[in-house]
Amino acid sequence: MQSIFHDIYKHPLLPEADLQSIMHLHKQVNFNKGDIILKSGCIANEYYLLETGLVKAFVINYNEDEITTGFFTDGEIIISPPSLFQHTPSQETLQAVTDCVTWKIVFEDFQQLYHNLPGFREWGRVWFSQQLFSLKQRSLDMITETATNRYLKLIKEKPQVIQNVPLKQIATYLGVTDTSLSRIRKDIIKTAG
Amino acid sequence: MQSIFHDIYKHPLLPEADLQSIMHLHKQVNFNKGDIILKSGCIANEYYLLETGLVKAFVINYNEDEITTGFFTDGEIIISPPSLFQHTPSQETLQAVTDCVTWKIVFEDFQQLYHNLPGFREWGRVWFSQQLFSLKQRSLDMITETATNRYLKLIKEKPQVIQNVPLKQIATYLGVTDTSLSRIRKDIIKTAG
């Protein structure tokens, strides 16, 4: 059986028996398009494995504008690590872009696993490292890649985003205006086919 | 006694006794200005607490240009988490900008602490969360803040950098050319003083 749990909690030191314990602490939770999963200012007490659907993260700047800060696609964990692990108000809001099927685990249960299963905390550390790598890569891309390349990369890595998220919100994620992104899109079509 | 260890390994669940164990697994290592601490392509097997000094991280792009990806200042941990925790070749090179006094701990010893001291792994998780927060903030700044503001922020947060790092390397970190940063600097002087 290949499940979302096997996909996400994948680590050489996590035996199948442990995986069963882990699975049993997750409860299915479904979200509808537009639902707020974590509100800015609130303190997270859980995270969610995203089985199907698309979720966005955003912040509101001083000018009341919404700035998209990330996307979660299926097979990823919907979470605000600083809020959950430092018990601080979340900076970001997490919102379902489409209907979502997720599996929720609360902090207390996570904590049990973390301290009781060595393989689980090994997995956790790898997960954190991967997150850091991705974020570092994103910062680097903001510096070294053109807006066009960043858009192409997003298409490649998360095509669901282009299908489901308004251009304006994609634009803030890429760091350009919606006007520019519209032109970028046009140029790509002209160039590539 | 207020030491670098107390500063860095600060967590409510880390008693003084544990801190002593932790301290004993660190060995002092000094670097000279220009020394390579971790070379791109190599796999890290340790990290370093930076007591005094300044370290930079950089990558080389397709065009042989050096792109600065980060700075480590005193009280921070010099590390490439993906390389150390996933045993993969480092993307970044870490290099001493000034002479440095550091305290080194190797992976094997870290591993002992991580699995034997619950407070230590609690600390580790918080550390990771903070790193993620900082990096997320940096990505956001790249989008929402002007180059001028990013420069002012760097002055405020890590003034040592401005004193010790060539303008060109600061420029790649901020995502502008050295020409532009030079002009930004001029405007700041004109405006503020």
Place this chain on the structure above:
DNA sequence: TTTAATTCTTGCCAAATGGCAAGTTTGCTT
């Protein structure tokens, strides 16, 4: 101290992006 190399500044012009507003398309609601 003199030379040489690096670092930094500046002028000129090109290229990229932004801001605004009008117009078009799309999709939803009644």
Place this chain on the structure above:
DNA sequence: AAGCAAACTTGCCATTTGGCAAGAATTAAA
């Protein structure tokens, strides 16, 4: 199906940033 609102495109022009190259300033070396 008609009307409406949201999403997207496009033209015009201003602003920002980049690229190049020359020159000034600083630093290090001989």
